[in-house]
Every structure is written in structure tokens, then in C-alpha cells.
Amino acid sequence: MSLLRALLAVPVSLMLLALTPAASPAPSAPAAQPTDTLLPSLVAQGGAPAAALLAKEQSGGGTRYAEAGPGIARADHFRAGSITKTFIAAVVLQLASEHRLKLSDTVEQHLPGLVRGAGNDGRGLTLRALLTHTSGLSDFTTDTRGLVPLTPVQAVRIALTHPPAGPGRYSYSNTNYVLLGMVIQQVTGDSYATEAERRIIAPLRLTGTSFPGSRTSLPSPHGRAYTTDGSDITGLDPRVAGAAGELVSTLADLDRFYAALLGGRLLSPYWLHEMTDTRTAHGLYGMGLFPVKLPCGTTVWGHNGRIAGSYVRTAATVGGRRVLTFRVNTTWIADPDLEPALLATEFCPRTS
Template identity: 80%
Template sequence: MAGSRATPTPPADGLLPVFLTRGKAPAAALLAREGTSTRYAEAGPGIARSDHFRAGSITKTFLATVVLQLASEHRLSLSDPVERHLPGLVRGAGNDGRALTLRSLLTHTSGLYDYTRDTEGLVPVTAVEAVRIALTHPPADRGRFAYSNTNYVLLGRVVEQVTGRSYASEAERRIIAPLGLTGTSFPGSRTSLPSPHGRAYDTDGTDVTTLDPRTAGAAGELVTTLADLDRFYAALLSGELLTSHRLREMLDTRTAHGLYGMGLFPVTLPCGVTVWGHNGRIAGSYVRTAATVDGRRVLTFRVNTTALADPGLEPALLAAEFCPRSS
């Protein structure tokens, strides 16, 4: 009688140890989802499936979803000038909120300077302080894609002005609670991570597990889990959170010249498959979620350090997961 055949390791899972060697990450993990099935893999010590971690700019997808829901409710329009909701705030060094729309903030085509270049993502600031830092610099070419955290800090303020509640409260009410994302939160000024969690390290090995998330605010303060991110992106892309019209707007990259939609960006892999999602980088954590456009297949991976030493590992992992394999 023939012996049983070992189940082969999926190609993406097999790449995780390389994130430690070539990527110089202390540990790495991924959670893949297809329909209702999930697959978890990890490499390195001190990392677990249930860990809470900081998700950085993945916060932007949550915030963009809230803004698009408000647009569906006719509480704002994407063509509104920023000035309509935040009168007098965006003025200085050639910047003018009267000439910028909410759409330009969502698509990173406002030309506003990224305030984190000056704070280096380490200095806690209020939203108004972040905007004031940005406004000491002249704008880049308006209408050209230029990623700037300032755009989403302003959108957080817009949500607050329109609803009378914080962007965190609106995201909790509209996304986190309905989807049952029990591991996801907006920590505000809380510097500790919820349990369970591992340690987080900067690229020089410094332990940065304790961090004031006000360094990122509406542009990147989110704390979450692998399972919650897979659930969120699957729900978003399958149409659970937005009308079909608003989801098409979110995926429309023409304003940003093919580089960015609204809180989402596409990556076309070598095999021709295009995946949608976002990445997030904050001190001690790098996270990436990618999904098929229908949300049926999703992959989230994370490392417990600020950046991968070899940036080519991320596209290699996505190709290993999403490109068809011959049997």
C-alpha cells in the first residue's frame, strides 16, 4: 500500500523564512483567505496569528470608506472644496483649500506636502499641527499623484465636521462593529497595544512596541489583526460596505494616473493578475493586504519591523500567492 503524500507548502508560505534572512525582519506572518477558508503561516519567534499590531497607512482604506459612505448619504460631495468643510484651515505658502477638492485628498493629487517628512513619524501632533507643518511648504504640482499623509489627516477632520463625531467613532460604527472586527481599534493617544501582541522593532533593533499613535492620526493610527484585515478587504471589495457606484469610484485610478484609487491601489503581477489593497508602515510594523477585485481571495502579511531590507520580497510574495500555478 502506498504511503501518504505530504501536503506541499504553498509557495507564498515558503517565502516567509526569506523575509528573515534577506528581509532582515525578526519575524513574519501571513493569513490568506479564499471564500470561507483560511491559511496561516509564520516564521521567526514571537509572532502569532492572534497578535494585535499597528497597521499604519492601511487606516486610509477605512477612512476612504467612511468618506464614500457619507457621499452616498449626500452629506458631502467629492467635488466639494476643502474650504467648505474646513474654512480657513488650508492657507499658506501657496496652498489654498478653496482650490482643492475632497477627491484630490482621497486620490493624493492635492499637492499638499507630507507633514511626516518633517516629523519623521516620531513626533505626536494634533491634526491641526500636522496641517500647519505641511502648510509651511509650497505645494507640489496639483493634479499629479504625490502620496501625502496630510491628505488623510484633513479627511479625518472633514468627517468630524460633517458628522459631529470623530473619524474613529464613525469607522467603528460603520465598519468595525458591523463586520465584527473585534481586534481592530483606533487607539487615539493610547501608547500600548491590546493583548495579545508581540514586540515591535525599528530597523536598528530598537524596541518600539510602545508608541504614541498620534504621530499618524487619521492617516495611520489603526491597530488590528491579520484576520480582521482579511475580513475587511473581502467585505469592502465584495460590495458589503459601499454601493456599486461608490466602489467603482474607489477603484477608479484615472485621477491619479493609474497609481491610486481612493484608499486603495492596484498592483498588476507578472502573470497579469491585478490585486487591490494597501500597505502600512509605522515604527515597528510593516503590513500589506492585497486582494482580488471581487474580494474572494485576500492575503495579509506582516513583519514586526519598520521596513523590509529587500523590497523585492513583497511583489514576490504577492506573485507566489495570486499567480496561477500549474498542477
Template identity: 70%
Template structure:
């Protein structure tokens, strides 16, 4: 559940733009194959993986938009999967012990510190799954199963949940079941009210009678982030999360300030409007139509579906079992690399929202250019702007980015919640979208 502002502000280090010849990919290999190992060596992650998808949607693919004459003919998508992890560890070795600082420059020493498995397939997501066969495991005789990442693994997606929640709210707006100008009070009476006491500044200026759904979607509500009190470790009900936020100092309404509380409230609005939980409504509107078979809202279930690997905090503690109530509608989602690529491609291709609502989703004016509604842009050094979201929850960091038309998508993940060098994220996106 990170604040993307810091990621947007980090400059691309010159040393990371041009990889040395020792780390350059062989001819024909994607540029990301040279960059991915840096997430393990320099980023100190136990393991990392990516799945890239490139091609317009076939009319026979689940979630395919209507044919558009001005776009190129549909073709079979190209999927590229790569993963890397620290070698020579056993299943009981914590991440803190498997991330030594290399004696030499990590860029020139990648080959001796990591083992990259990279496969490309053309066709359907099932073809991509076939690239992650048992033969991959055979090539990793020195790698521990505790840190290995496979393409089919389920993992916690953190704040990527927000894109799903925003999509459902915008669908409801398109159906005229709510308006983005609606005050919170219209749907959740009495939930947010300003304090009357001049001595209590905590919620001064915040009132559900003037606070709109648009402000929640764009993080301009002024609501404090309840996870600043819980540190993302304490499971709370939605009402408890809001009450916790209301005890914290507010930010200025109308100014952009990333807050998980905003999307917890939106989850409550979805239930009030539809009569179904945000999880059930998202499954009905997005997960089932797109056949996102690896995506789910676990509620309070602490286990991950199979298959899955292990998840660690950046201090090395195993948090594979985790109560998702620490995040709720702001970050509860479990997914897979394939499902996230499929979802963002469908969303940006116009499959899930009518054109006016998709334009609203991508409009960043209210958030000072930082954020739309459940999506944010990132301009890369080559001038390309990608759209997507990141997600951080104990034991997992994920990032999905896509071109505006959804034709090209990349999702990468690490099985820990912090990348030691945050600039590596931009480096990896640059390798994918600027090559």
C-alpha cells in the same frame, strides 16, 4: 505611512521567481510557505506572518453581501496561516543581532535559519484562530517570545488606516452628506489658504476654496506630507499636522504625490460632517458591523491590546510602546491579520459601498494609475491585478492585497518597519495569487 510608488516600480528579481528545490514547499503546501522565510533571511525581519483567505462570502458570515446569482455558491472559507522567525534568540536580543548574513545563499539555506509553522483551516475566522494553538509554541523551543508572531496578535497597521477613512468618506458621499467635489473650505473654513506673499512659496497655489475632497482622497492635492518634517516620530494634533505641512514645499496640484496630510484632513472632514471623530464613525460604520473584534483606534494610548508581540525599528530599537498620534487618521489603526482579511474581502465584495462609490474608489485615472481612493492596484507577473494597501509605522510593516471580487485575500506582516529587500513583497504576492 509609506509611499507605494516605490513598491510598484520594483521589478521582480529573477532569482526570487523560481525558488530552489531546497526551499520548495512540500506537495500540497501553499507556495507562500517557501517564500515567507525570505522575509526573515533576506528581508532581515525578526519575524513574519501571513494569513490568507479564499472563498466567496457565506451569507451567514458577518459582513456578507447580498446574494449574487452570477457568482458561485457560497462555501466555507479556507484560511491559511503561516509564521516564521529567527531561531536561537532570547527575549532580550535586539533584531540587529538576530539577522546575520547567511554564509550561504539564503534561498538554499532557509531550513537551517528559520522555522516555519503553517496551518490551514476551513470555516469561520474562529476556526482560523484555532490553528494558532498552544501547540505552535511547543514546536518553537528555540524561538524567543520577543520575536514570535502569533495569528491573534494585535499590531499597528499604519497606512492601511487610509482605506478605512476613504470608505467612510465614500459612504458619506453615497448618503449625500458631502460630495467629493466639495472644496475643503466648505467643511473646514480657513484651514488651507494660499500665502499672499510672493516671497513665501510654501503654500503658493494651495487654497481650501478650490482644493476638493476628491484631490485629498487620490493624493493629488499638492499638500506636502507633514511626516517628512516629523519623520513619523512626533505626535501632533490634526491642526498641528496641517500647519506643519503648510510650512513645507508643495507639489503641483493635480499631480499624484502621496501625502499623509491628505488623510489627516479627511479625518477632520468626517468629524465636521458627522459630529463624531473619525475613530468613532469608523467603528460605527465598519468595525462593529463586520465584527472586527481586534481592530481599534487607540487615540493617544501608547500600548497595544493583548495579545501582542514586540515591535522594532529596522535599527533594532524596541518601539512596542508608541504614541499613535504620530500618524492620526493617516495611520493610527491597530488590527489583526484576521480582521484585515475580513475587511478587505467585505469591501471589495461590495458589502461596504454601493457600486458607484466602489467604482470611484478603484478609479486610478486622477492618480496616473498609481492610486484610487484609499486603495492601489498592483499587477503581478501572471497578469493578475490585486488591490489593497500597505502600512508602515515605527515597529511594523503590513501589506494586504485582494482580488477584485474580494474572494481571495492575503495579509502579511513583519514586526519591524523596513524589509531589507523590498522586492520580496512582490515575490510573496506572486506566490499567493499566481499559484
């Protein structure tokens, strides 16, 4: 199995109007790209009711939107799933840059006595291990299937009924980021949501992005969300994922966030380098980001997000100069080859 397809298998585990004076000619929309023609395949072959994408290029390429299928729109709010992890990781690294914690700190130092059981021991687990998914902690959503609302402590306790994976081995686990959310609160006195809003959402003016807590409804406007069997699951308690996947956002906001993050607006060069250093996870994952090397040799950075009724993927070039976010309003894309094909078509140079 390829790296990209392996990452796609992990469980949980968006519109600005430009107004011009009446006397000025309206700007022409960017020409459709081959990526846009692939979008209907997410519906026809991928089994999604609808799909949408928003691409942005800083060097004169402008912004491009495309959609396929009914009931989806550019300004929709949707659940972003594990893209939440990139926000959480950025907050933790900001706290590290402020010397309020160290990545070498153990979980025990911040959450004493919490991580004990079935061979798991927080005294030997560092924050770096949580950020890079090398802690070995079991993924609580394997037990809950991402459908049971839990407190953070409940989620951790479920994970601790299972023995850890091999020490230092990359093993994607939502439990890691639930713990990081708890660490943020312990260090700052505020919830991870409050810290992310203050440090990221407000400065970047991500007006469509929020941490809903226990609110089961989506902000307006929004479409519907469906499970793979067609059941409507638009109303969902975000506590099924918490700090590992609670986020609600929009296509435009996610493009703006990843462009700003990879462009160095949220972290200094040193800490951005830390975030994109994949050595701890053996080349598979940084900290809240993972790389994908495309067939043409271009590497893109970003994350995917899956939660019941929603799948979203954001990818950006180094420096954030070019970014793409696409989404479907269902949990899974039936054909796993569609996503890598879409990324390659978007980011690899086109020849005439």
C-alpha cells in the same frame, strides 16, 4: 523604478477557532503553499525579526496561516499604519452616498481658513484630490519622520510650511488623510474613529481592530515591535499618524475587512467603482486603495501600512474572493523585491 516599488517607498508614510463536536474528525489544515516557503525570506533577506501571513479564499480554499521567526503569532494585535487610509476613504464614500458631502466639495467648504500658506489654498482643493493624493499638499511626516505626536491642526500646519507639488500630480501625502479625518468630524459631529467603528468595525465584527487615540500600548495578545536598528518601539503614541495611520488590527480582521469592502458589503457598486477608479491619480491610486498588476496579468487591490516598528500589506482579488495579509514586526523590509515576489506567488496561477 516599478510602480509597486514606488508605492512601497511611501512613508507613513489579525484568530478565530473553529470548534467541532468531539465525535467529528478534525478538519485538515490547508496544505502549505509556495507563498509560505517565501515567508522565511522576509526574516533572512528582509531583515525582519519575524513575519506572518494569513491567506483566505472563499471558493473552498479555506484559511491558511504561516509564520517565521520568534515572537509572532496569528492572533497578535499590531499597528497597521496607512491601511487606516482604506477605512477613512470608505467612511468618506459612505457619507457621499448619503449626500452628506460631495467629492467635488472643496476643503474650504468644510474646514474654512485652515489650508492657507506657502501657495497652498483649500479653496481650490477638493475632497477627491485628498482621497486620491492629487492635492499637492506636502507630507507632514517628512518633517516629523513619523515619530512626533501631533494634533491634526499641528500636522496640517507643518505641511503648510512647504509649497505644493504640481497641481493634479499624484504625490502621496499623509496630510491628505489627516484632513479627511477632520472633514468626517465636521460633517458628522463625531470623530473619524467613532464613525469607522460604527460603520465598519462593528458591522463586520472586527473584534481585534481599534483606533487607539493616544493610547501607547497594544491590546493583548501582541508581540514586540522593533525599529530597523533593533530598538524596541512597541509602545508608540498613535498621534504620530492620526487619521493617516493610527489603526491597530489583526491578520484575520484585515483579511475580513478587505474581502468585505471589495465584495461590495460596505459600498454600493457605484461607490466601489469610484473607490477603484485610478484615472485622477493617473493609474497609481484610487481612494484608499491602489492596484498592482502582477506578472501573470492578475490585478490585486489593497494597501500597505508602515509605522515605526510595523509593516503590513493586504492584497485581494477583484470581488474580494481571495485575500492575503502579511506583516513583519519592524519598520522596513530590507529587500524590496520580496513583497512583489510574495504577491505574485500567492495570486498567480500555479502550473505543475
